[in-house]
Amino acid sequence: MRAFDPARLMLLAWRVVPRLPRALVRGIFDVVAVVAHTLRIDGVKQLERNLARLTGTTSAPELRRLSRAGMRSYMRYYAEAFQLPGMSEAEVDARVRSTGYEQYTERVAQGGTAVLALGHAGNWDLAGAWANRHIGQVITVAERLEPPELFEAFMGFRESLGMVILPLEKGGGVFRRLLKESRRPGVIPLLADRDLSSTGVDVQVGGHEVRVAPGPAALALARGIPVMPVLIHYERLTGARRRAARSPWGIHIQFLPEVEVPAAGPGVTSADRVAQMTQDWFTAYTRALAQVPQDWHMLQKVYTADLDPERLARARAQAEET
Template sequence: MAEYSMGGDRGIVGLRGQGGRAVRNGQRARLRRWRLGARLSGAVMTVLLQMISRAVAIMPLKPALRLGRALGWMLGRVVRYRRPEVIAALRSAFPDLAASDVRRIADEMYKQQGMNLIEMLRLSVLGVVDLQGRVVVEGGGHLEGALRGGRGAIILTAHVGNWDMLGVLANQRGYRVTIITKGVKNEALNRFWSTSRERLGLKLVPARESYRACLRALRRNHLVGFILDQNMTEREGVFVDFFGRPACTTPGLAYMSAHSGAPVVPVFSIRRSLSEHMILVLPPIEPVRDKNDENIRNAT
């Protein structure tokens, strides 16, 4: 119990001081409980993800992928995760499409994401053996030719097909791969996803720390993966035409190519059937010589 004097401000100040300490102690205790809860929930999530990964890994491939399609459909139709944004983006990109076609494309996108998730969870357990006989590469000679210059190559890709699989396949074929990643907000999920990728041989570099690390990788004649179809703030990006509309994206890829002399090789993953993929490698794009703003924007 606090002791205080009735005589003047001294007692009041003493009471306030003890009350302030009590409040601070209470706040620290709540913070410790919150941190403990976050660690426990993160540990539980990690165990659950590991269990789910093992479960889908022991399932036959096609039933597992059909499960992924069903989960993706539920995410889009039942949970409706970001569905209004997806529909709005599709209507903007394809203004002449009927509403039913827009909904159909949106549904298929969610199903594709569900299959991508299942494939990556299986890969985290089974490794690249799970992809054997399911992937055809077209244009692989373009990548080999780009690396002959000794300056590495920047892989330009987008959120098409199973883009996460590209780095895994490249590593399996003997290429050293550095991936620029933005990470996931949930710490446990981000740690699980990062660990799974690194176990498959990929080197992950946080986007904010990526430039110098990527230049070092290119100097060693390695590959650097870059997903370009991501929105940026007006202060950080440049505006380019995308589906007939101005869109803001990062000029980092064009700057990195110009700075390092590394060519840019467009590579895309295309799902050909439920379980089969085609990797399409396009001819290299040579770096711009003059790094002025207009050239960088055009290269982007």
């Protein structure tokens, strides 16, 4: 008998879920979230450690409440991601509310590019489907999934919406490809609130150190343009919008103030400028995220206090050598 294969189960869900009634899918995934929370799986425990640092909360009952809401938000994302191929444009539009994006629509229309720094919060796939039609062509990076059919299914759907998807591969030169693609009009949203590799940037937020991906800041610096933090979180829907969305939940895409490229100067390296931009955008992002912490889908270790000290030391040493 073959061992249980989560990837194959995801591929099956990708094919089947879009055909099922919306309410049934929401119910199934919500039950999965509640069961996982009740069983106190490792991801739930790590989520609580992350939420405690993000919010400053030390109350165990409050953390349990937040992590329960967090797991329901997390599984809501998966339910919606699997449903996305079956959503109409009108349904997507009803589920999305965006604030502060108008200037970027104008920038893209004039031939410019917007580099967006996102975290694993809300539903970034739904946001991408909306942005691709309302702001400009979305160009982003996707980590390869196994089996290949699963990755091809996700990639094929996103590309059918007009998005440009660059597979993330070791030694694949994805940054160079991003830089090339950024020469044409569009928006480049990059998930960047976690990076445990040697390229990760250590930033201080709320008295805690977090290892964050440098991609958005490095790309913005290379292009000489600002980086824009964007927070995506869930909101309850009512009335006509709820009926049009066919869901009690929608998302709010919140464009935060731009982070400008730091000035160059004697003794200031490109790495210094990337680190400063990363610190600035992530500080603004987590300040906003702390208002809706239940929508941060971070079930992995991200604060350096939780990381393996030896692995972290090797990553830092490797970074100093390059």
